[in-house]
Amino acid sequence: MRSSQDGRDRRVPLLLPFYITLHSLHAFLLFPSICVFVVSLTPPPPGSARVSLGYMSLVGVSSYFLWTQKGQTILPLVRGSGFLLRFKQQGTFYHYHVITAAHVSCPVRYRGLYGDSVGFKAIGERHVSARMLTPHAETHQVQHALDMEFRQHYMPNVDVAALRCRDEAQLDGLRLAPFEVDEKPIEDGTELVYCGFDAIEERANPNDDGLTLREVRLDGTCKAAIVSLDYGTVLAGSIDSLSDDERAQGKQMPLSLSGGPVLRKSTGKVVGVVAARIMKNAPPRDPHAGTLYQDPYLDLSENVSLHQRWPLDVAFVPIGEFYNSLCRSEM
Numbered sequence: 001m002r003s004s005q006d007g008r009d010r011r012v013p014l015l016l017p018f019y020i021t022l023h024s025l026h027a028f029l030l031f032p033s034i035c036v037f038v039v040s041l042t043p044p045p046p047g048s049a050r051v052s053l054g055y056m057s058l059v060g061v062s063s064y065f066l067w068t069q070k071g072q073t074i075l076p077l078v079r080g081s082g083f084l085l086r087f088k089q090q091g092t093f094y095h096y097h098v099i100t101a102a103h104v105s106c107p108v109r110y111r112g113l114y115g116d117s118v119g120f121k122a123i124g125e126r127h128v129s130a131r132m133l134t135p136h137a138e139t140h141q142v143q144h145a146l147d148m149e150f151r152q153h154y155m156p157n158v159d160v161a162a163l164r165c166r167d168e169a170q171l172d173g174l175r176l177a178p179f180e181v182d183e184k185p186i187e188d189g190t191e192l193v194y195c196g197f198d199a200i201e202e203r204a205n206p207n208d209d210g211l212t213l214r215e216v217r218l219d220g221t222c223k224a225a226i227v228s229l230d231y232g233t234v235l236a237g238s239i240d241s242l243s244d245d246e247r248a249q250g251k252q253m254p255l256s257l258s259g260g261p262v263l264r265k266s267t268g269k270v271v272g273v274v275a276a277r278i279m280k281n282a283p284p285r286d287p288h289a290g291t292l293y294q295d296p297y298l299d300l301s302e303n304v305s306l307h308q309r310w311p312l313d314v315a316f317v318p319i320g321e322f323y324n325s326l327c328r329s330e331m
Helices: 107-114 168-174 244-248 323-328
Strands: 012-014 029-040 057-068 072-079 082-086 096-100 130-135 142-148 161-163 191-201 211-228 232-239 261-264 270-279 314-318
Touching: 057 096, 057 130, 057 191, 057 211, 072 191, 130 211, 142 168, 191 232, 191 270, 211 314, 232 270
Parallel strands: 029 130
Antiparallel strands: 012 211, 029 057, 057 072, 057 082, 082 096, 096 161, 130 142, 191 211, 191 261, 211 232, 232 314, 261 270, 270 314
């Protein structure tokens, strides 16, 4: 991602050996909040080549704010994905982390990624909160809501945040299960599965009642590493099923996949967190855009040394970059 102020590329390329919903709202931005929606993945049918995820629970993050002009109206801001990890420490008040991308759970911390608009600057980080939403198994629309704690735990130097459920007893009836962690090294050519939600708004005025959450799993391959000031250290991978025409049209992945888990295909365990869509010819930011914020992406147009590794579609934070910090946050 380029700096929104001087346009300089702030990434250092390294080669390894190995929906967002957009709204045109500008006035009376007061209290942004976070919603988290959850779904359990069912196993693939017999004979399927897809990795079996059992009943491990994907989690999505939807940030929203309170917009008041004539009364009080809550409006969504950013849709994303996430997942559950079990606490490593025993005997604590909590048992689960809700892991997602920090630029999804608290977008105001990453204003440069969203175009740094005037309206976006009016939203204060101190007003952000969280809720967990569970979709209906058949209609995929939001069915239940659980509150997240106000405090978010941001992992140092990477685009990852950990949320906690305010009342974990409410999780018991939802039959959710955490993912398992795979701390083995990720090498060049490692086969991956990018998981998350495709968030679809079904109404002209978006709200959580009209939100449809559909599971997305994309097979891919790890190819390179990038050090980005915006996202931290990330690995870059391809999506195997994409054609060149689809890449040219910017259809690499749903933007709401950001924050979802990246799995090692051979084990089904988590090896990273989806950070961003990768683009080689990204459009310039428009400082006079009429929208509240613009779509985030990781621009590699000037990283010529990485072009020989093309195609690169998805940037993700490897689990080794933040797992120790996550465990320390449990203390």
